Amino acid sequence: MVSRGKSRDRIEPSFDEDREDEDLRLDADDRVIGSRQARTGAKRASATAKRGKPASARGRKAKDRGGFGLGRLIYWGFVISIWCGIGIVGLVAYYGSQMPSASSWSIPERPPNMKIVSVEGTVIANRGATGGEALPLEEMSPFIPQAVMAIEDRRFYSHFGVDPLGLARAVVTNVTSGRAVQGGSTLTQQLAKNLFLSPERTIERKVQEVLLAFWLEQKYTKDQIMAMYLNRVFFGSNAYGVEAAARRYFNKSARDVNLGEAALLAGLLKAPSRLSPARDPEAAEARAQVVLQAMREEGYITDEEITTAMSQPPTKAKRYWSGAGQYVADLVRDEVTLLIGKVTEDILVETTIDMTLEKKAEAALTESLAAEGEKVNASQAALVSIDGTGAIRALVGGRDYSESQFNRAVKAKRQPGSAFKPFVYAAALENGLRPTSLRNDAPIRIGSWTPENYDQKYRGQVTATQALAESLNTIAAQLVMEVGPDQVIKVAHRMGIESELQNNASIALGTSEVSLLELTAAYAPFMNGGYKATPHIVRRISKADGTLLYENNYLEPPKVLNDGVVAAMNTMMRSVIDHGTGKNARLSGWEAAGKTGTTQSFRDALFVGYTSNLTTGIWFGNDDGQSMKKVTGGGLPAKAWHEFMTAAHQGLAPAPLPGGDFIEPAPAQDPMTIGTIISDVLQGGGEERYSGDPVYPDQYPAEPSATGDVNGAQGPVPPADVGGTQGSRRTTLLDLILGQ
Numbered sequence: 001m002v003s004r005g006k007s008r009d010r011i012e013p014s015f016d017e018d019r020e021d022e023d024l025r026l027d028a029d030d031r032v033i034g035s036r037q038a039r040t041g042a043k044r045a046s047a048t049a050k051r052g053k054p055a056s057a058r059g060r061k062a063k064d065r066g067g068f069g070l071g072r073l074i075y076w077g078f079v080i081s082i083w084c085g086i087g088i089v090g091l092v093a094y095y096g097s098q099m100p101s102a103s104s105w106s107i108p109e110r111p112p113n114m115k116i117v118s119v120e121g122t123v124i125a126n127r128g129a130t131g132g133e134a135l136p137l138e139e140m141s142p143f144i145p146q147a148v149m150a151i152e153d154r155r156f157y158s159h160f161g162v163d164p165l166g167l168a169r170a171v172v173t174n175v176t177s178g179r180a181v182q183g184g185s186t187l188t189q190q191l192a193k194n195l196f197l198s199p200e201r202t203i204e205r206k207v208q209e210v211l212l213a214f215w216l217e218q219k220y221t222k223d224q225i226m227a228m229y230l231n232r233v234f235f236g237s238n239a240y241g242v243e244a245a246a247r248r249y250f251n252k253s254a255r256d257v258n259l260g261e262a263a264l265l266a267g268l269l270k271a272p273s274r275l276s277p278a279r280d281p282e283a284a285e286a287r288a289q290v291v292l293q294a295m296r297e298e299g300y301i302t303d304e305e306i307t308t309a310m311s312q313p314p315t316k317a318k319r320y321w322s323g324a325g326q327y328v329a330d331l332v333r334d335e336v337t338l339l340i341g342k343v344t345e346d347i348l349v350e351t352t353i354d355m356t357l358e359k360k361a362e363a364a365l366t367e368s369l370a371a372e373g374e375k376v377n378a379s380q381a382a383l384v385s386i387d388g389t390g391a392i393r394a395l396v397g398g399r400d401y402s403e404s405q406f407n408r409a410v411k412a413k414r415q416p417g418s419a420f421k422p423f424v425y426a427a428a429l430e431n432g433l434r435p436t437s438l439r440n441d442a443p444i445r446i447g448s449w450t451p452e453n454y455d456q457k458y459r460g461q462v463t464a465t466q467a468l469a470e471s472l473n474t475i476a477a478q479l480v481m482e483v484g485p486d487q488v489i490k491v492a493h494r495m496g497i498e499s500e501l502q503n504n505a506s507i508a509l510g511t512s513e514v515s516l517l518e519l520t521a522a523y524a525p526f527m528n529g530g531y532k533a534t535p536h537i538v539r540r541i542s543k544a545d546g547t548l549l550y551e552n553n554y555l556e557p558p559k560v561l562n563d564g565v566v567a568a569m570n571t572m573m574r575s576v577i578d579h580g581t582g583k584n585a586r587l588s589g590w591e592a593a594g595k596t597g598t599t600q601s602f603r604d605a606l607f608v609g610y611t612s613n614l615t616t617g618i619w620f621g622n623d624d625g626q627s628m629k630k631v632t633g634g635g636l637p638a639k640a641w642h643e644f645m646t647a648a649h650q651g652l653a654p655a656p657l658p659g660g661d662f663i664e665p666a667p668a669q670d671p672m673t674i675g676t677i678i679s680d681v682l683q684g685g686g687e688e689r690y691s692g693d694p695v696y697p698d699q700y701p702a703e704p705s706a707t708g709d710v711n712g713a714q715g716p717v718p719p720a721d722v723g724g725t726q727g728s729r730r731t732t733l734l735d736l737i738l739g740q
Contacts, residue, residue: 105215108195110134110232111240112343116332118355119539123253125321125329130232132244132254133346137227140254143262144242145226146301150294151266153187157222161188161213188213191229235265236272236279237317249277249317259301260309263291278317285314318402324362327397327407328353328537335538339550347549350540352391357648361385361394364644365618368636369399376629378605378620378636382408383644384520384535385616388528389554392517392537393614394648408619413499413513418471419597419606419633420510422523422569423492425468428479429565430491435465435572444474446505451477454598454632465572469580471596473509480508494560496522496532510597520608520617526569526593527610529658530561567659569593574657577609584638585609587645591657594641596633603627607637612655614648616641 111129118124126132137145149156155163163186185193192212197205216225235245242265246254250261257265267287268275277284292309295301301309332349365381373379385394397407406412425433441459444451451473458474459466467475480488488508489501497519501512517535524533534554541550561569573593576582581596585607594609603625608617618637621628631637 105196105212107228113346114333114336114343114349115347116329116349116351118351118353118358120355122355123247124325124332124351124353124355124358125323126244126247127329127333128343130240130244131238132241132247134231134241135227135243135254137223137230140230140242141257141262143259144230144254144257144265146298147262147266147291147295148187148226148230148269150298150300151291152190152269154294154298156187156226159186159188161217162186162210185209186213187229188216188225190233191225192216194229194232194234233269234272235268236276237319248321249315251323258309258312259292259305260288260312261315263288263295263309264315267291276317277315278319281314281316320402320405322400322402324358324396324401325353325355326401326405327409328358328395330397330405330407331395331410332537335536336541339538340541346544348542348544349538350542351537352393352539353395353537354393357385357394358396360647361396361644364640364647365396365399368620368640368643372636376631376636377622377626378628378631379622380408380620381640382412382516382619383616383640384409384517385614385644385648386521386524386533386535387614388524388531388533388612389557390521390524390533390535391539391554392535394616394644395517395537404623406623408623409516411515413515414604414619414621415513415599416510416519416606417597417599417604417633418473418476418510419519419595419608420492420512420514421468421471421476421508422526422573422595423495423497424476424479424483424488424508425464425572426495426561426565426569427483427488427491428464429568430562431483431487433464433479433482435463435568437464438462439464439467439475439478441467441472441474444477446477446481449505451506451509465575468572468595469575469578471576471581476508477505480505492522494532495525496534510599516606516617516619519606520615523594523608523610523617524615525561526566526573527612527615527657530559530563530566531557532560533557533615563659570657570659573609581632581634582607582609582638584634585642585645587611587642587649589654590645590649591654591660592645593657596638598632601627602629602631605631605633605635605637607633607641609641609645610657611645611649612657613652614645616645616648618644 113126113128113130113133115126115133116124153159153163155165163184189209192209192215193199193205196212197209220228231241231243234240235242235248237248239245239248242254242257245265245268246252246257246261249264250257264277264284264287267284267290270287274280275284275287289310292301292306296303296306328351332351336343336347336349361383365383369378369381380399381396382398383394383396384392386392395409397409398404438461441453441462443458453473454471459470459472462470462472462475464475466472485503485505485507489503492501497514499512499514499518501507504511521533521535525531534557536552536554538550539552540548542548570593573595574591576595577585577592582594585592585594590611592609592611594607597606597608598604604619604621605628606617606619608615610616618641620631620636620640
């Protein structure tokens, strides 16, 4: 090899000018007779001799003066070329021997992509190492390959993998400019480097790149090479391939990229990270202008098309993927991994997301925060909307995905406050409570815990419906003590709450933390007739060739609430919106029900409500737990809920909530006889006459801490000790006689 051989100077034979006694000239008689040159030489020699100067010396001097010019330059150039050729062949042979046999070469598999689409088939996002699917060349915008060839490899369809003319042009350009401003690698060489080699700049890598380029050109067509290149090359901002780049920067498919956008993409290839429009829009636009000029020089476009392209506003992209759909995509990615395991090939994931609703949900939160967020110190919000089957129709995990990728709708667990009370009332209804049942709103003590109403006022005798509508804490605490916290927990879990709930009296006020998704899904049985709605977002998973890998099945959900409880809860929760704390959520023409929730010190504000079409939960707050300025669930969340649900129901025919036509069967009456009354008296009234009587567990924790835990005295004070007597009495003989 040239690089390892020793340099040896070639020693050519020469004659010493001072050694005139060794004259090896031929006489005229020794030359071929009749030769014109010989005769001329003889005459010149004779003339020289006559002047007294040796002809041989004069000849040698003339030869030396003329021979060191063009002839010797050609000679040495030829010699050097031979040695360079030998050196290059040696280098190629050596580095080629370090590579595996060509028979074992194969194109590495492209990292698998997960294409995520909505129910309409609209692409929500892609997930995977590349960030986008691979497109056939014929499906791409024709401007993309034209722009890339114009700026990167003008003779792509005519060279054999290496372009000597392009390489020579690059060398001349770089030499004249004094710095490296142009590369000589073809697209085939770049593809070979990206597929097989490391980015280090060494002679070995360059030689191997050339060999691999020859192999690619021999094995694949030009169109195939171009498609492979465009689907794998890096375009900056974590986007690999034109589809990923088009969606990253323009929020559209590479199929729909226009001329100006194609020029921008091609311009990124020189320095993807530095020229990314997410980092430097001006630099990206300036480079795109260079690409457009190159395309015109190659005849791909006209001056008029350049003018149109240049008139477009510069592309500005956020430094990270943006849009609420990205929260959806992250959730889908996690779900798919749980459903089918590791993804090893391109797959298509069909979701339950309605992109129309998704955009309306994002707009509702964005506009609410923009209008009032700063004023009330609310920096974040989240939304979940599901249908009666549990299918997630819209999900927004935060204010701006480009700023924070944490999904507050799914991963954040916070206290729901009074939004948890519907489960307390549902458990009480199963225990015999009715919407018209009376309870006494007055100071209550459970051990050393004394829950108070939000406004610190008491209303005396109220119905259960009024208590829920006005979110009275004292009544919720009484009901928990009547049915027992354990029974409330069972009902909540049965309806869809999956988080661990603390078995204490303060559960009445929503002190156990849950996610917005599970809380919203647990409200769905109220709107679908009492059936569990398991939240899900993946409908179907299939391979690129259509092979089905997974399809969900939620066609037969379990019944978790009886019709009477559903009817009663809808009656009471409609009052929350019609007359209570959720007035800001009223919908025109639609029956709607829901519940507000506000946690201690205004850290969290929620509203979860539903129609016969959708159940939607909304949360407002701050990531660091800072208090908002008196934001309650009936304020900002209820207003945003109204905006979203109004838009979501536009054009739909109103439908009533279930249970409006429910007729409660008359309770079975045991015949009242003297014998049964006397038996009742003798047995101490053990027979239960009213299913709404308080139920007291053996013991409960009593004193709630700031976090919702309760410690301290055991054995709560019965609800009857709440500002006066309440509840029902045992029927006695005297009652019967007196008609009571």
